[in-house]
Amino acid sequence: MSKFSLSDKAFDRLNFLFVLLITIIIIYPLIFVISASISDPHAVNTGKMWLWPVDVTFEGFQRVFQNDAIWIGYKNTIIYTVVGVIVHLFVLLPAAYALSRKELMGKKAWLWFILFTMLFNGGLIPTYLVVRNLQMLDTMWAIVIPGVVGAWSILVARTFFQQTIPDQLVEAAKIDGASDIYLFFKVVLPLSMPIIAVMALFHGVALWNQYFNALIYLRTEDKFPLQLILRQILILNEVSADSASSAAGSAQSFADQIKTASLVKYAVIIVSALPLLIVYPFLQRFFVKGVLIGSVKE
Amino acid sequence: MAKDQSIQRGKRATIKKSFQRNWQLYLFMMPVFLYFFIFHYIPMYGVQIAFKDYFATLGIWGSEWVGFEHFERFFSSYYFWRLLKNTIILNLYMLVLFPLPIILALAFNELRNGAFKKWTQTLTYAPHFISVVVVVGMLVAFLDPNTGLINHLLRALGIDSIPFLTSPDWFRHIFVWSGQWQTLGWSTIIYLAALAGVNPELHEAAKVDGATRMQRILRINIPSIMPTIVILFILNIGNFMQIGFEKVLLMQNTLNSETSDVIQTFVYETGILEGQYSFAAAVGLFESAINIVLLITVNQIARKVSENSLW
Numbered sequence: 336m337s338k339f340s341l342s343d344k345a346f347d348r349l350n351f352l353f354v355l356l357i358t359i360i361i362i363y364p365l366i367f368v369i370s371a372s373i374s375d376p377h378a379v380n381t382g383k384m385w386l387w388p389v390d391v392t393f394e395g396f397q398r399v400f401q402n403d404a405i406w407i408g409y410k411n412t413i414i415y416t417v418v419g420v421i422v423h424l425f426v427l428l429p430a431a432y433a434l435s436r437k438e439l440m441g442k443k444a445w446l447w448f449i450l451f452t453m454l455f456n457g458g459l460i461p462t463y464l465v466v467r468n469l470q471m472l473d474t475m476w477a478i479v480i481p482g483v484v485g486a487w488s489i490l491v492a493r494t495f496f497q498q499t500i501p502d503q504l505v506e507a508a509k510i511d512g513a514s515d516i517y518l519f520f521k522v523v524l525p526l527s528m529p530i531i532a533v534m535a536l537f538h539g540v541a542l543w544n545q546y547f548n549a550l551i552y553l554r555t556e557d558k559f560p561l562q563l564i565l566r567q568i569l570i571l572n573e574v575s576a577d578s579a580s581s582a583a584g585s586a587q588s589f590a591d592q593i594k595t596a597s598l599v600k601y602a603v604i605i606v607s608a609l610p611l612l613i614v615y616p617f618l619q620r621f622f623v624k625g626v627l628i629g630s631v632k633e
Numbered sequence: 634m635a636k637d638q639s640i641q642r643g644k645r646a647t648i649k650k651s652f653q654r655n656w657q658l659y660l661f662m663m664p665v666f667l668y669f670f671i672f673h674y675i676p677m678y679g680v681q682i683a684f685k686d687y688f689a690t691l692g693i694w695g696s697e698w699v700g701f702e703h704f705e706r707f708f709s710s711y712y713f714w715r716l717l718k719n720t721i722i723l724n725l726y727m728l729v730l731f732p733l734p735i736i737l738a739l740a741f742n743e744l745r746n747g748a749f750k751k752w753t754q755t756l757t758y759a760p761h762f763i764s765v766v767v768v769v770g771m772l773v774a775f776l777d778p779n780t781g782l783i784n785h786l787l788r789a790l791g792i793d794s795i796p797f798l799t800s801p802d803w804f805r806h807i808f809v810w811s812g813q814w815q816t817l818g819w820s821t822i823i824y825l826a827a828l829a830g831v832n833p834e835l836h837e838a839a840k841v842d843g844a845t846r847m848q849r850i851l852r853i854n855i856p857s858i859m860p861t862i863v864i865l866f867i868l869n870i871g872n873f874m875q876i877g878f879e880k881v882l883l884m885q886n887t888l889n890s891e892t893s894d895v896i897q898t899f900v901y902e903t904g905i906l907e908g909q910y911s912f913a914a915a916v917g918l919f920e921s922a923i924n925i926v927l928l929i930t931v932n933q934i935a936r937k938v939s940e941n942s943l944w
Contacts (some may be wrong), residue, residue, distance in 0.1 A: 439647065460904040
């Protein structure tokens with residue numbers, strides 16, 4: 336080990352540079368996207384723009400806001416996310432609370448019932464067939480219900496309840512004649528805001544960002560969430576004049592369409608990630624907490 | 634626990650009484666019970682279509698048994714080895730990079746400047762919140778042969794532009810390293826928490842003995858967080874073969890399919906797109922089986938070698 340006889344000072348400097356370098360590498364693509372979204376597409380496509388915006392223009396954002404498909408996708412994503420988070424909490428919290436109570440009989444069986452799904456699942460096709468047989472295809476419920484809760488979240492929330500809701504509190508309330516339902520809403524939930532926030536955030540971000548369930552379960556374009564619209568624009572390159580400006584579409588020159596495509600591309604990334612980018616710095620604490628509660632092994 | 638057991642063993646009367654007093658708790662379990670029953674246990678029951686010839690009109694139960702026909706067809710098909718090879722290589726590649734977040738966490742942990750530490754952490758976590766669609770969209774933009782930033786750079790250096798996204802040779806590197814870009818920072822969180830729990834007395838004692846920073850990292854920090862590392866490693870293996878399939882699907886095209894065809898995308902293609910439900914279910918089941926065997930094996934090894942295991 337004597338090879339590593341770096342002085343502490345030299346170590347500190349090297350370590351500082353190492354972390355700085357990693358951070359720059361990670362953050363650079365994000366800065367590029369932000370700059371590109373307000374730069375002239377020609378400067379972006381020819382490589383003239385590489386860090387700061389060149390020939391600033393907000394046309395990309397204008398075209399994004401004029402695009403009906405994006406608006407509809409945005410609206411759908413908001414609906415799916417809000418409804419999904421509500422259903423998630425409705426399924427998750429009561430169960431996690433019940434599992435944290437020692438009066439619940441057959442706790443081992445309940446936990447096995449839930450944990451087994453982490454180890455084994457039917458897979459894509461059998462799950463798809465269930466969703467189809469329930470007539471959920473092409474409805475919001477196919478996005479919201481499958482995957483509404485995972486074994487991991489239940490365990491995390493249960494651990495939280497076990498640690499923060501004192502047994503004496505529950506017992507005292509029960510002696511006073513309070514029912515479990517009353518207790519849950521009036522005593523437990525008010526004490527559990529941190530875990531509710533964490534769970535809602537995690538599930539909300541997952542719903543906001545997911546595309547695959549929508550890809551397999553939805554058919555009608557009016558119901559597509561934002562991520563599927565993004566897939567069309569960013570990856571399949573199906574951008575174009577199918578926006579409000581489609582009347583002028585035929586007159587649009589090919590070069591102009593390419594210009595639109597690259598204009599819209601970066602702006603739409605920003606618009607789609609905006610809600611998360613705005614809340615993230617404020618909520619980072621909660622996200623980190625969520626990961627940490629989850630890592631506590633009993 | 635003792636109470637639980639005594640209730641289980643105990644007389645019916647006690648059970649009835651307990652149920653009457655706590656029936657609302659069981660009501661609380663209902664949504665979760667229904668969800669897992671319908672969306673996890675019924676599909677497990679439905680897995681039997683892998684051994685049947687599923688027709689929607691006949692239903693799962695009414696369809697005819699065909700034994701291992703679908704499995705045989707899959708194993709003997711020319712694409713079987715390609716799918717298996719691609720799936721394994723891609724996942725091994727990701728597994729090899731497993732130590733990267735540990736290294737970054739160790740580096741974060743040594744930073745003396747609190748504000749710098751906080752900022753770099755916040756910034757490196759950010760990509761975690763970007764959707765896979767956007768990540769792949771960014772790859773498409775950055776790696777474009779004509780307009781992409783990377784190829785502009787290559788041309789400036791006198792190198793011909795490379796069609797990264799349509800090249801089978803590049804698919805794995807791009808997939809794995811863009812994944813690292815997205816998750817590296819976020820994955821340090823758990824290790825940082827473990828590092829915060831390292832006993833400071835160990836460091837004090839080592840300092841007195843004249844140990845350097847590097848020695849203390851290697852001899853104190855890494856051994857202290859070993860249990861966390863082992864658990865996360867097992868969990869990683871548990872997801873072996875499944876990681877990132879949704880991203881593979883987005884990055885896949887006919888030109889790079891030689892390396893980007895993996896088992897899961899194949900299940901999607903044959904099952905969802907072509908409607909060969911039984912065949913696709915068989916392929917999916919094959920993959921789940923490998924996963925379970927891997928998870929159990931690694932857990933067993935970890936238990937013997939390091940006393941840390943999931944169960």
